[in-house]
Amino acid sequence: MSTKSEGSTIIPALRYRNAAAAIEWLCEAFGFEKKLVEPGEGNAIMHAELTLGGGMVMIGSVAKDDFGALMKQPDEVGGAETQRPYVVVADIAGHYARAKAAGAKIVDELEKKEYGGSAYSCRDLEEHHWYFGSYDPWDGGVGA
Numbered sequence: 001m002s003t004k005s006e007g008s009t010i011i012p013a014l015r016y017r018n019a020a021a022a023i024e025w026l027c028e029a030f031g032f033e034k035k036l037v038e039p040g041e042g043n044a045i046m047h048a049e050l051t052l053g054g055g056m057v058m059i060g061s062v063a064k065d066d067f068g069a070l071m072k073q074p075d076e077v078g079g080a081e082t083q084r085p086y087v088v089v090a091d092i093a094g095h096y097a098r099a100k101a102a103g104a105k106i107v108d109e110l111e112k113k114e115y116g117g118s119a120y121s122c123r124d125l126e127e128h129h130w131y132f133g134s135y136d137p138w139d140g141g142v143g144a
Helices: 021-031 092-101
Strands: 013-016 033-039 045-052 055-063 086-088 105-112 118-123 129-133
Touching: 013 129, 021 045, 021 055, 021 092, 033 092, 092 105, 092 118, 092 129
Parallel strands: 013 055, 086 129
Antiparallel strands: 033 045, 045 055, 105 118, 118 129
């Protein structure tokens, strides 16, 4: 077990048909920063790491490989998801406004939650479902 105290030990991995465009959009709309982007053939992305605060997501292009065979894109399953990343953000109102301005499709409007903090959910440019909130379970649930 690692004793590293920075970052999360659970890192969601998502695939996009146009991963290069998705990376740019995720940075613009959600405030992610590029840590690493490894291009592949054509416009494909072999592997990318995007960070936000102490968290990270890994992004890659949809591919016909062993990993790709285990995944379906939202539009292939009627828009359903079997999971969604939850991302803690300090300025939830500002984040909501930024995402909405960039064209995120709001699913659940920004609202205060009974368990603490405020949150909203949305879909990105390829219909992946994201959940953002100020509730931080690492800080005992403290959130505005």
